[in-house]
Amino acid sequence: MYEDLLNKVVDFHADLFRNIKTIRRSQALFDDLSDDPHDQAVAAAAEATDRIASEAPLITRPFDYGAVITFPFVNFNGHATRFSDGVQHGVWYGSLELLTTVYETVYHWHRFVMDSYAAEDRAIRGERRVFNARCDAILIDLRGKHRHEPRLVDRQSYGFTQPLGRYLKDQGQNGLLVKSARADGANAAILRPEVLSQVRDVCHLMYLMNPAKESIRVERTPGKLWIQVVPSQLY
Numbered sequence: 001m002y003e004d005l006l007n008k009v010v011d012f013h014a015d016l017f018r019n020i021k022t023i024r025r026s027q028a029l030f031d032d033l034s035d036d037p038h039d040q041a042v043a044a045a046a047e048a049t050d051r052i053a054s055e056a057p058l059i060t061r062p063f064d065y066g067a068v069i070t071f072p073f074v075n076f077n078g079h080a081t082r083f084s085d086g087v088q089h090g091v092w093y094g095s096l097e098l099l100t101t102v103y104e105t106v107y108h109w110h111r112f113v114m115d116s117y118a119a120e121d122r123a124i125r126g127e128r129r130v131f132n133a134r135c136d137a138i139l140i141d142l143r144g145k146h147r148h149e150p151r152l153v154d155r156q157s158y159g160f161t162q163p164l165g166r167y168l169k170d171q172g173q174n175g176l177l178v179k180s181a182r183a184d185g186a187n188a189a190i191l192r193p194e195v196l197s198q199v200r201d202v203c204h205l206m207y208l209m210n211p212a213k214e215s216i217r218v219e220r221t222p223g224k225l226w227i228q229v230v231p232s233q234l235y
Contacts, residue, residue, distance in 0.1 A: 002167060005149055010141040012178065015132040016094030016188050017202065018058070019101035059133060059196045063090040082158050082181070083165025083189045091165060092190040094133060096177075100204065101130060102187030102227065106216055107234040109180050109207055118211050126207040135188065137174035137195035143186055144181050147207035152182040155235060167187065182234045 079086030083092040083094065095101040105128065113124050134189040151160035160209060168191060175190035190196060205226075220226040 002164065005142070005145055005164075006140055006168075006218060007119065008141045009138050012139045012177070012188075014096075014134075016096065016135050016190075016196075017098050017101045017129055017130060017132060018092070018094045019058070019105045019130045019205070020195065022127050022204070029039045040131060045124065056193075056199065058131060058199045059092065060193050062092040063193055078161070080158065081162045081173050083176075085162050085166075085167075088166060089169045089191070092175075092193065094188045095185055096188070097183075097185040098130065099227075100180050102205070102218060103183040103229065103234060104187065105178060105205060106218070106229045106231065110209065110216065110231040110234070111132065111158070113211060121210060121212040123208050124212055127209060128205040130202040131200075132200045132202055133196045134198040135190065135195055136154055136197070137190075137192075139188065140168060140176040142176050142178040153179055155181050158232075165191070189217075 060166040079090070082089055084091045093104075095104065109126050113126075117124055142152060149160075151157070154160065174192050174195050175188060177186055177188050179185075180187050201218055205220065207216055208219070209231075214230060214232065215230060216229045217225060218227045218229060
């Protein structure tokens with residue numbers, strides 16, 4: 001049913017930018033549960049019990065989402081993305097351009113902040129880590145296809161793209177390239193971790209927004225404005 005859409009591939013050999021949440025300064029994750037170091041150690045051990053071990057988590061972690069969320073939690077959609085329902089399989093997302101990763105992640109971060117802190121009138125901070133990963137794979141090339149199939153870049157619904165992602169996963173495809181729905185650049189949705197390698201840090205970013213105001217400040221150097229993003233332009 002996707003014959004007219006999936007008729008172009010690209011032999012892709014280049015870096016992809018990935019932009020993830022991080023904390024620059026290490027923190028004790030369980031100190032809000034107890035002041036007793038023994039209690040904190042027990043909590044850390046319990047958390048690690050079901051964690052999927054990986055030698056390269058920056059590559060493999062997104063694929064774990066589809067592996068650890070199973071029945072009876074089939075209605076869980078916390079990791080649902082454009083090409084995955086967050087249950088059946090995971091997807092590693094990267095962008096061909098650094099700025100594309102900013103607009104994509106600002107959109108999702110803004111939604112989180114407004115869901116959690118909409119009534120606040122103060123600065124909310126979000127720390128980000130950007131890294132490159134090398135991708136060597138034959139990818140389905142959907143760039144430009146949005147002109148004939150606008151549901152590929154629908155800003156409100158993943159109703160078309162999630163079944164497409166599942167279909168490509170079932171067909172054993174490596175992944176795809178597609179125009180970003182939030183920017184002029186392009187994204188990669190990678191379905192197999194084997195095609196990724198050579199993780200290298202690019203930079204750290206800081207996102208700052210006041211829910212009572214319209215724009216989001218993005219800093220690449222602490223205290224220095226890099227770009228300003230207006231969230232309403234991403235929806």
